[in-house]
Amino acid sequence: MPAARQKLLNAALAVIRTKGYSATTVDDLCAAAGVAKGSFFHHFKSKEALAVAAADYWSEITGALFAAAPYHTHADPLDRVLGYIDFRKSLLAGKVPEFTCLVGTMVQEAFETCPPIRDACGASITGHAAKVEADLAAAMTRYGLRPDWTAESLALHTQAVLQGAFILAKATGSAAVAAASVDHLRRYIELLFKPTSLKKRGHT
Amino acid sequence: MPAARQKLLNAALAVIRTKGYSATTVDDLCAAAGVAKGSFFHHFKSKEALAVAAADYWSEITGALFAAAPYHTHADPLDRVLGYIDFRKSLLAGKVPEFTCLVGTMVQEAFETCPPIRDACGASITGHAAKVEADLAAAMTRYGLRPDWTAESLALHTQAVLQGAFILAKATGSAAVAAASVDHLRRYIELLFKPTSLKKRGHT
């Protein structure tokens, strides 16, 4: 991948997560990437095209991050799910724009006005959720669950909690609020799969 | 309140929820409100000031909506909480911009670049959560819970789930996905307060 393109995509992750998509100008991105405007339009035919490419790039980057995470080594699929949640919680560090989600931010601005961006963001979220769903489905089998909810809906719920936690963090300026919400998500899944194990801890 | 100001605030709710804050122009708002540009700057000293006023207006509107909702009549505070959640779920109808949250949308764009907007959005969310927290705290007392989580964190978690559900709805174009996430939230709260009642339903 040409250097300027790579630098522009990395700049897009940082700048858009900080300012949002609409407020980010092409000149902002060029300045952050240390690249001239001509290079921008050489690699991307429009600002919108960059946004789509950035969403795909985000899927790549995060896909690699989670693929390399240690929780996959657990034999019990439920432990993998809980390990995933713990891993997500551990990422809630640093400044808010550093741990929040690019596609969650962009889809809020683009869902109605720009279908290509919305679809790229949607694919990023649902694609990630599908990986969680696989472990959840395995855990449901392992633990003999026959619930009135699906692995898919629970996997999407994990993403909803995380996206919502990011909004709380943005609104309060505190990563701790987001972490507390992730704790509730973990507790929920433990209650679903091991209803008795937590009862004594959380209930008198 | 002068007519033009009122019309501009109502226009702001609709337009900003559809296009986002940055992508919404002052001319957009004037056109949607059927008002001239001079009137806009007569009532609001800047676009940013309108956003702050719109967030406060949103708090008023939604405050009145929830205050008038029927779930407050339940004697059991847990029933009020669950009634609140059912009410939130019932609102997930129509087109996406009609049921999503103004301040959740705006804070994503403004949290880093515009503290006044961020604070107004934050106050709207935490103020709403505080009302849920009151019923949650009463329910914890009623049900004799001594958990390692707080009513405040759980109240904020309800808002996280709702905000995240909105993002899923925007990404997928489906209100049903959001509703499924709200179902998970309801199930979590039932499990926390009545751990045995659902065990037989969701677990073989």
Place this chain on the structure above:
DNA sequence: TGACTTATACCGACTAGTCGGTCTATTTTC
């Protein structure tokens, strides 16, 4: 009562500056 003053609401043309995107020229790479 009727002329004058004040205050608020509303209007839309206008401006100074910004934005996405284009164009042509130069440099780098193979």
Place this chain on the structure above:
DNA sequence: GAAAATAGACCGACTAGTCGGTATAAGTCA
């Protein structure tokens, strides 16, 4: 030396905000 990559001046459309002005209604003084 051809093709790809980079550069930045440039352009027309657009945007937030300004400005001079009109309309209406309520005091206020003779």
